Amino acid sequence: MAAIYLRELKSYFLTPIGYIFCGMFLVVSGLAFAQCTLLAQSTSSIGEYFVWMMIIFAVLIPLLTMKLFSEDRKTRTDQILLTSPVSVFGIVMGKYLAALTVFAASFVVNSFNFVLLYRYGSPNSLSIIMSIIGVFLLGAAFIAIGLFLSSLTENQLIAAVSAMGVNAAMLLISLVANNVEATGPRTILKWFSVMDRFTPFTNQMLDVSAIVYYLSLAAIFLFLTDRVIEKRRWA
Amino acid sequence: MIEITDVRKSFGDKHAVDGISFRVEEGEIMGFLGPNGAGKSTTLNIITGYLSADSGTVRIDGTDILTDPLKAKKDIGFLPEIPPLYLEMTVIEYLNFVYDLKGCKLPRKQHLKEICEVVKIWDVGKRLIKNLSKGYRQRVGIAQALIGNPKVLIFDEPTIGLDPRQIIEIRNLIRMLGKEHTIILSTHILPEVQAVCDKIVVINKGTIVANEKTEDLINAVDGTRKLIAKIVGPEDEVLKTLRSLGGIKTADSIGKRDTDSISYLIESQDRVDIRKPLFYTLASKGWPLIGLEGVELSLEDIFIRLVGKEKPDNKKQRKAGN
Numbered sequence: 001m002a003a004i005y006l007r008e009l010k011s012y013f014l015t016p017i018g019y020i021f022c023g024m025f026l027v028v029s030g031l032a033f034a035q036c037t038l039l040a041q042s043t044s045s046i047g048e049y050f051v052w053m054m055i056i057f058a059v060l061i062p063l064l065t066m067k068l069f070s071e072d073r074k075t076r077t078d079q080i081l082l083t084s085p086v087s088v089f090g091i092v093m094g095k096y097l098a099a100l101t102v103f104a105a106s107f108v109v110n111s112f113n114f115v116l117l118y119r120y121g122s123p124n125s126l127s128i129i130m131s132i133i134g135v136f137l138l139g140a141a142f143i144a145i146g147l148f149l150s151s152l153t154e155n156q157l158i159a160a161v162s163a164m165g166v167n168a169a170m171l172l173i174s175l176v177a178n179n180v181e182a183t184g185p186r187t188i189l190k191w192f193s194v195m196d197r198f199t200p201f202t203n204q205m206l207d208v209s210a211i212v213y214y215l216s217l218a219a220i221f222l223f224l225t226d227r228v229i230e231k232r233r234w235a
Numbered sequence: 236m237i238e239i240t241d242v243r244k245s246f247g248d249k250h251a252v253d254g255i256s257f258r259v260e261e262g263e264i265m266g267f268l269g270p271n272g273a274g275k276s277t278t279l280n281i282i283t284g285y286l287s288a289d290s291g292t293v294r295i296d297g298t299d300i301l302t303d304p305l306k307a308k309k310d311i312g313f314l315p316e317i318p319p320l321y322l323e324m325t326v327i328e329y330l331n332f333v334y335d336l337k338g339c340k341l342p343r344k345q346h347l348k349e350i351c352e353v354v355k356i357w358d359v360g361k362r363l364i365k366n367l368s369k370g371y372r373q374r375v376g377i378a379q380a381l382i383g384n385p386k387v388l389i390f391d392e393p394t395i396g397l398d399p400r401q402i403i404e405i406r407n408l409i410r411m412l413g414k415e416h417t418i419i420l421s422t423h424i425l426p427e428v429q430a431v432c433d434k435i436v437v438i439n440k441g442t443i444v445a446n447e448k449t450e451d452l453i454n455a456v457d458g459t460r461k462l463i464a465k466i467v468g469p470e471d472e473v474l475k476t477l478r479s480l481g482g483i484k485t486a487d488s489i490g491k492r493d494t495d496s497i498s499y500l501i502e503s504q505d506r507v508d509i510r511k512p513l514f515y516t517l518a519s520k521g522w523p524l525i526g527l528e529g530v531e532l533s534l535e536d537i538f539i540r541l542v543g544k545e546k547p548d549n550k551k552q553r554k555a556g557n
Contacts, residue, residue, distance in 0.1 A: 079285055
């Protein structure tokens with residue numbers, strides 16, 4: 001697993017994808033940060049900034065995940081992975097952790113933006129820390145979704161676009177849920193809504209159920225990726 | 236070392252591999268022959284654990300690839316039809332990655348250097364794989380298969396797309412590797428297996444049509460023996476005599492004329508050696524026999540007969556000393 005992790009991590013920066021992701025992520029999130037805090041002359045819009053972060057994740061994370069399995073299938077390099085003494089889950093985790101590392105590194109650099117707020121005001125630190133944890137977990141779940149969709153196709157573009165679609169749908173469920181009058185369906189939709197799960201973090205609460213939800217979402221898609229690859233061997 | 240028993244694999248309605256069984260003993264080089272789409276690559280992918288069989292067992296040095304895949308895979312070095320190379324890496328980076336991937340315990344620097352020297356890629360170690368020629372890429376593919384010094388090497392069409400000089404080099408390399416490894420060499424280039432392999436398994440439409448030692452395969456397919464005889468004498472009379480001689484199936488002039496001799500292609504009946512009667516008959520007639528050489532069926536002929544597509548072409552027959 002460690003060999004795959006290191007290779008994938010290196011490959012992000014041997015190809016333009018890693019630079020494009022980091023660059024775009026820092027520029028766009030920086031603009032959103034400036035708009036929501038510095039230009040608004042207020043830290044009260046910090047919640048709005050995190051909503052922007054979710055939208056940015058939904059669009060940019062698929063760039064990070066699109067090649068993970070689709071490229072291996074297309075170039076047949078999956079043959080060396082699957083015929084080596086490494087378990088399929090080890091391969092899946094190696095790739096997942098590599099994408100998560102690039103994402104986390106960009107995220108850490110991006111988080112230095114918040115230092116600026118302390119120079120000009122007194123932001124609510126707990127709210128910021130909780131929100132950072134929540135949005136990071138959401139990003140980790142989006143990476144698992146992207147990884148899964150990458151395992152379904154040889155085409156990186158299809159993997160990226162479908163991941164953007166799924167991520168957007170998961171964000172929009174919340175809006176749909178608010179317009180559903182029947183209590184039962186609305187509860188179910190809200191349960192699936194990644195937005196609604198995020199709300200407690202902005203309210204300075206470390207919501208264990210929300211953490212479990214995001215981690216479960218990631219775990220389910222990692223498991224499904226493992227099954228897809230295993231099933232292809234049996235197809 | 237490799238034991239395949241009643242392996243089956245279907246893709247939808249198509250039976251890609253339909254109950255094949257064979258063994259490869261330690262230190263053997265086995266040629267795995269078959270036309271395109273016969274099931275060669277599918278079989279190799281099952282042996283290496285890339286695909287799972289619908290039924291049947293594959294054992295590598297006694298370990299079932301299905302029940303203990305990680306142990307079995309440690310003993311296999313695989314070069315697929317398309318070498319699995321990461322083009323954005325340098326050769327050394329790639330080999331180091333494979334070394335880590337296989338969990339190799341041999342001394343890293345020394346082991347990789349030895350492999351690079353064996354496959355002659357040491358001079359391109361720092362170059363990006365995407366900038367290498369096809370021949371070098373193939374060598375890097377072979378190098379990755381050798382990492383960890385596995386007992387079994389499986390090469391799927393290793394010389395495809397190479398120029399004649401590279402083909403000879405790769406064949407020599409495989410022959411050399413065969414001294415220390417058990418090898419399966421899949422190919423549809425028949426002289427390749429003739430030059431390199433101890434035994435041959437021929438597969439067609441997912442089933443095995445021959446499983447013999449290389450030299451036995453020729454006799455197994457066709458017991459007849461062909462000779463080219465250079466005889467000095469009147470052509471019509473010589474032909475008439477040859478055709479009346481017991482044990483000879485056919486005799487034809489093939490028109491090769493030296494100063495005064497004519498060459499005849501003679502085909503004996505099954506498992507009959509007609510060389511001595513031929514000599515005495517010609518001697519009694521006073522027609523000097525100034526040359527006699529055997530003509531073996533080439534593997535092309537054998538292959539075509541086995542898969543039953545068309546009759547062999549005499550022009551493709553390979554001459555061999557008798």
